């Protein structure tokens with residue numbers, strides 16, 4: 001299958017090699033952003049795909065105090081819940097050298113669900129856009145972040161969108177907040193982690209599908225402004 005012009009696929013024989021290569025590539029970009037602009041910004045996903053990579057990335061030498069980090073999406077959970085993506089980011093990435101990076105949470109309290117979207121927007125105003133690096137996981141139904149099939153943001157005009165949008169997982173329990181397609185495409189480099197044969201099959205289906213309202217990841221493939229590297233491990 002011919003790949004979209006914005007996509008380059010990088011295939012790896014195993015997860016360890018892929019995670020180390022990605023951590024080193026991200027660190028290189030963040031280092032160069034700090035050198036050129038005095039600051040750097042990074043978006044990371046929740047879920048299982050990035051877990052080891054985040055640990056390896058957090059050990060990389062760079063001026064982490066100049067780096068702001070946020071998550072691609074968040075669930076309405078308490079900050080100490082194992083399901084909280086920002087908690088995972090702090091626990092895995094922000095150890096060792098990366099402990100001094102500045103985290104920007106999307107949801108800080110579950111006490112005010114009505115005000116949560118406005119609060120997320122306010123937090124995201126502190127994030128230096130465009131993101132130097134945005135890492136995304138690929139969900140089983142072809143979603144990225146918490147942009148699940150049918151989310152209205154996937155069929156709206158991206159240029160008109162807010163940075164964060166309301167989202168709901170098809171399987172309960174948590175309502176969510178997701179970075180919008182507009183926000184995710186405001187990146188200098190996007191990496192899509194496709195880990196394992198099942199996800200590789202989802203990725204191939206998405207390339208063939210081409211409709212973001214059915215397989216949300218497709219919105220990454222239908223643009224020409226941002227390079228998207230697919231970090232592909234299609235073996236067990």
Ligand SMILES: O=C1O[C@H](COP(=O)(O)O)[C@@H](O)[C@H](O)[C@H]1O
Nearest residue numbers: 045046047048049137138139145
């Ligand atoms: O719910 C979510 O799932 C996706 C994919 O997770 P994975 O465990 O299949 O890697 C993740 O990227 C997203 O941030 C998370 O909230």
